[in-house]
Amino acid sequence: MHSERTGRSHEEIIREALQRELESVSYPPAEPLWARIRAGLDRDKKERAVPLTRSLSWRRLAGAAALILLFAGGGLALSRSGLLTPQRLSYEENAELDCVDGKISEVPSTANAEAVTPPLTLPGGFALDKEGAQEFFQAGNDYAAAVYRRGDEKLIWICDCSPSPDLREFVDRISRKIGVSAETIEDTSVNICRDGMLEFTAGGRPGIAWLDQDGAQAFLILHGSPDLDLRSLISGP
Amino acid sequence: MERERVAQLVRQNDDASRRELFEIFYRRTYAAVFAILRHRESAEDITQDAFIKAFQNITRLREKEKFGPWLAAIATNLARNHLKREKRLYYSGNPVEPEAGSAQITPSSTEEQVIREEEIARVRAALRTLPPEQYQVVIMQYFYDLKLAEIARLLKISPGTAKSRLFRARVRLSRVLEPKEDLICQTDEGGGVD
Numbered sequence: 001m002h003s004e005r006t007g008r009s010h011e012e013i014i015r016e017a018l019q020r021e022l023e024s025v026s027y028p029p030a031e032p033l034w035a036r037i038r039a040g041l042d043r044d045k046k047e048r049a050v051p052l053t054r055s056l057s058w059r060r061l062a063g064a065a066a067l068i069l070l071f072a073g074g075g076l077a078l079s080r081s082g083l084l085t086p087q088r089l090s091y092e093e094n095a096e097l098d099c100v101d102g103k104i105s106e107v108p109s110t111a112n113a114e115a116v117t118p119p120l121t122l123p124g125g126f127a128l129d130k131e132g133a134q135e136f137f138q139a140g141n142d143y144a145a146a147v148y149r150r151g152d153e154k155l156i157w158i159c160d161c162s163p164s165p166d167l168r169e170f171v172d173r174i175s176r177k178i179g180v181s182a183e184t185i186e187d188t189s190v191n192i193c194r195d196g197m198l199e200f201t202a203g204g205r206p207g208i209a210w211l212d213q214d215g216a217q218a219f220l221i222l223h224g225s226p227d228l229d230l231r232s233l234i235s236g237p
Numbered sequence: 238m239e240r241e242r243v244a245q246l247v248r249q250n251d252d253a254s255r256r257e258l259f260e261i262f263y264r265r266t267y268a269a270v271f272a273i274l275r276h277r278e279s280a281e282d283i284t285q286d287a288f289i290k291a292f293q294n295i296t297r298l299r300e301k302e303k304f305g306p307w308l309a310a311i312a313t314n315l316a317r318n319h320l321k322r323e324k325r326l327y328y329s330g331n332p333v334e335p336e337a338g339s340a341q342i343t344p345s346s347t348e349e350q351v352i353r354e355e356e357i358a359r360v361r362a363a364l365r366t367l368p369p370e371q372y373q374v375v376i377m378q379y380f381y382d383l384k385l386a387e388i389a390r391l392l393k394i395s396p397g398t399a400k401s402r403l404f405r406a407r408v409r410l411s412r413v414l415e416p417k418e419d420l421i422c423q424t425d426e427g428g429g430v431d
Contacts, residue, residue, distance in 0.1 A: 004259055010407075010410070010411045011413055013353070013356050013357055013360055013414065014375075014379060014407070014410050014411075015379045016357055016359055017357045017358075017360035017361045017364060018359065018361075018375065018376070018379045018380055019379075019380070019412075020361060020365060021272065021361045021364055021365075022265065022268035022269065022272060022376075022380060023268070025261075025268040025271050027264050027267055027268075028267065028277070028281050030259075030263060033263065033281060033284065033285060034256065034263075036258055036285050037259065037285050037288045037289055038294075040285065040286075040289040041255075041293070044289070044293060046251055050251055064258070121362065165390075166314055166317065166318065166393070166394075167318065167321070169393060174308075203360070206362060220327070
């Protein structure tokens with residue numbers, strides 16, 4: 001008799017309980033909240049109107065450059081690292097991305113009206129690896145990535161620019177999709193959460209991830225010095 | 238009807254339609270955020286940020302009629318991130334007693350109604366103890382009537398993760414509906430209690 005109850009009846013009770021729980025909330029007055037939202041939107045509009053100030057655009061452009069590296073130009077170097085497999089760069093789990101048949105769409109850089117020149121260098125002497133990047137790719141609307149080089153060292157910067165991504169899931173996703181091969185997923189570990197940042201290893205490779213107004217972002221060492229202080233790269237050039 | 242209107246407003250995407258979308262969704266969005274944070278000021282701030290992010294990215298939304306669940310996903314993700322940043326844990330994992338008077342029992346209630354009201358009060362108390370990631374999925378499933386695949390897509394998690402979070406939440410919520418039965422089971426397995 002109990003088992004009869006425990007299916008549908010529980011579902012109904014849970015639904016009703018949740019409904020009442022959410023309806024019991026006393027709401028703040030709408031007008032002040034709307035005024036704050038409008039102010040936030042206006043502020044954002046003004047910021048966007050100022051050219052060459054937003055980093056998101058260069059990041060997207062840089063991401064485009066990186067992806068062509070992953071697909072074409074950087075294929076040899078990346079395959080030597082044993083970590084990157086370009087065919088894994090599909091985002092089938094993210095239907096919100098502008099992907100065609102689960103594959104990254106290719107968009108000329110000129111399609112991005114906000115595009116500005118990306119910084120060529122990062123602190124520490126890392127330079128954007130432009131090798132082979134004659135065209136530009138965009139990973140849907142939400143993803144961007146760039147590969148930087150310093151001598152034989154390489155690191156990848158990845159950004160999920162979608163609204164409010166979850167940082168841990170982002171780390172897990174990039175580890176699965178970009179950073180490591182499927183066999184080493186289990187090795188991915190998020191170690192420390194300090195200053196709102198996540199330090200992680202993906203297949204033994206150190207990485208750091210953080211959230212800011214542009215979304216979830218991460219640096220991951222492809223190959224080179226594992227002692228590199230990734231935090232020092234975040235402040236920007 | 239509301240779905241069509243919402244889709245139309247999302248397509249228009251001007252000041253007036255954004256205002257109307259706010260009117261339609263701010264209560265349920267705030268309620269979902271408050272359910273996770275249980276803090277008024279933070280819930281207001283997060284609701285505000287969620288609307289701003291949603292309006293900034295509104296052109297990316299493909300299924301225009303899904304603005305509400307999409308906004309809820311943004312808002313509840315922001316709420317969870319806020320908790321992580323603040324390193325706040327409101328979830329204790331311990332059973333919570335329903336608040337006195339939370340069951341809506343009137344003098345004319347039948348015995349069945351009384352039992353149901355008490356059960357609802359217990360589930361409401363248990364809802365408040367859910368970890369944020371489970372509460373988020375419960376809200377998407379039971380409040381927004383989304384299917385698992387839709388929940389997974391909106392939250393950018395795998396369907397398996399969505400399923401397991403929902404399963405764990407259901408187990409937790411159902412447990413408070415069968416407290417005596419649980420005790421009997423433990424007694425049987427454990428060979429009796431003193």
